[in-house]
Amino acid sequence: MSIQVRGLTKRFGSFVALDDVDVTVRSGTLTALLGPSGGGKTTLLRVVAGLEQADAGTVVIDDKDATRVPARRRDVGFVFQHYAPFGHLSVARNVAFGLEIRKRPKAETAARVDELLRLVHLEAFADRLPSELSGGQRQRMALARALAVEPKVLLLDEPFGALDATVRKELRQWLRRLHDEVHVTTVFVTHDQAEALEVADEIVVVNGGRVEQVGTPDEVYDRPVNEFVMRFLGPTTSLAGALVRPHDVEVLAAAAPGAVEAEVGSLRRVGFEARLVAHVPGSGDVDVLGSRSDPALRDLRPGDRVWLRAVGPVVEAAPSAPSVDASDDVAPGDPVGVAASSGAPVRGGVPA
């Protein structure tokens, strides 16, 4: 059951939440909508669910145009960020709700509820009220409730956002395993890149109401199409005018092709990591991250001379040179200087 979103635009007053967004979610995949808060990813999810109406664009679910279909007929399972438990109903009645609405036979409903409660490990809590559950348990109840009606697609809004760090990690691995069992097309929203990289089959990076990049976790990590994606997926440092990940900086003891000369500023060990700050004359400090056992880093002292070379994905950083406004007095034929800004051409990385 695939989802196709075409040309989706949504404004709240003057704020543009979605700006002509196209996304395709393949059937059976687990997809993460990744981006900073306020970037439009929750709005996108809510438009797909029919909880929000887009100003323009279409939503196709399972090859049927769902743009004008009301939420209650979309067969979409939605898990709310704060789970929206029905506080007056027991866990079992919460899970049964969608089936009761569909007037399924009582026995069938009961059997399905039992099955789902087992699936989410809540069979012992069937008669509790949501207020008597922990955050993680409520989350699983909300999932079971959404899955009970066998939705065509499952949508989760910041599913782990309201949980503490340990439960978060547990639950996201559990969600991955659950998806491998249930195989329903699933989209979840997150602002946590580690979560997206660990759980998802595919990542859609959303920022400022636009899709920045779509790809597998490896693709977006190894071949970010622009500076934003590069920066959002982890720490970066600047080397010779380009962005590079600190652990992708190779430290050499002698000059080599493509390597930049630098002076060791400080070297600190944090657990198994070795963090080196090196000064490149005329360009600034470069962060380098290595392992404690790395022989290239082990014996460095402040003031030592080293050569640095990028070995991983590199993205041209946006220079801070002033740009020429097109409305200025520029006539055809005039010589102009051109500088890349964000969304700049990529060197070293291959766009997906």
Place this chain on the structure above:
Amino acid sequence: MLRPASAAGLGLVTLWLSLVVLIPLAAVVVTGAQGGWTAFVDAVTSPVALSALTLSAGLSLAVAVVNGVVGTTVAWVLVRDPFRGSRLLDHVIDVPFALPTIVTGVVMIALYGPASPVGVDLVGTRVGLFVTLLFVTLPFTVRTVQPVLEALDRDAEQAAASLGASGPTVFRRVVLPVILPAIASGASLAFARALGEYGSLVLISSNIPKQTQVASALIYGKLEDATNPVTSTQQAASLAIVLLAVSVLVLVAVELLQRKGRAAMAEPTVTAPAGERRTGRRVVRTLVVAYVGVLVVLPLGVLVWRTFKPGLDAFVTAVTDPLAVHAFRMTAEVALISVALTTVLGTVAAFLITRSGLPGMRVLDTLLGLPVSVSPIVVGLALILVYGSTGWFGPTLESLGIQVILSVPGMVLATMFVSMPLVTRAVAPVLVARGTDQEQAAESLGASAPVRFWRITLPGIRTALVTGVVLALARSIGEYGAVLVVSGNIQGQTETATLRVDTLYQTLLQPDAAYAVTFVLVAVAILTIVATSLLRRSQGGTR
């Protein structure tokens, strides 16, 4: 986009507001202005009128100041110094709200009347009026300050203390600025209530012109004056305009104060456990308990004693008297009809205010505060001016065979005017607090709008709704002033229980029987307090 449900609701609520509140109040203004400016000025500046208005204003101001201070102290003790029995104190604070005004009058008479067991006769004195108004308005400041104190961030006080501020300095510079808007709005509401008060004062005041006659009593007197009905009605309306104007001003002030208060309030944090016990606290606590005890509990105790002094048989005879039984029936009939209508309309209004996103809902919300601050006598007058036999709609309705004034429909209208806000104000905050997540979840699970309402929304607001209905029922049973004016108090016909108390005490001079009926009404009021308290606790349990 206006959904059909919102449109229907808006139509219904606007119609109701127009028929019961806006048109009648407009009629007051029009009638009061009919005689021209000179007649208006004459009406409100005649020696008797001026005396009544200044007496009401002066008393109300004094009462507002005293209750501002005392109410804040009581709220402080309740929130910051919980002790064994503070829950009981909390409930006792509700008693003046729950008691029908005429019942309060009788309760005060029991202690401070001619047969006072403590030998203090305050009948016909301004002190009597003052004490009664203190009783009536006691809950206002307590109830506005209490939630703000509860939500107040104790960390800020501890930070101030760690920076070297002494206890009084912390209060003055950290706490007081935050709770000041709440104190001011509570005191303003107390002022407005005292200004329009009638029922509780009618017995103790003796209604002596230029001495103890308050503004609403003067208005009622003008209405009853049959010698020159047109002029006296106009004069009544002129006086009512003055009271109305003050009510509206207070209402707007309270609205602004509350907005300011919300802005000043920090995010509520977990309240730290109660602080160390010091002798200062103990003194304050003792004073608060003594004040509330003398003001509220003592007169109630005396009432119970007074009721049963003539013996249980006399009590049973008094409450089973055919006219008393008829009055109780009448009360039940009017209350049930009003509450049924109020429940539906009040809930619809709550939805409109919180969910519709329509413009003007703030105004609607503010308008619903009117009944708290408008004198019941003015409400009655307003309804007569529209639905009376010489009123705007009265003749037309009478030609259609519908008698509103001096009959049940008018009494229902008067009762609804005062009871509807109770339902709306109980339901609206819960709707806000719940948000719409659950409804959206139900929608995504396939539930249609009616199913979402019946299966998700209604169960979620049920406790609040029942609380609102109980409060509205108590208020309906207890309404006196407005019903007195519109019903004409015809014995055996439009006489309700509260009116019966008045008749028995003032007209028939049967105080023992009046105490008996009063006792029944007090019992109903106390049951209401117990019921709402239990409801509130069960609401806390399911959250």
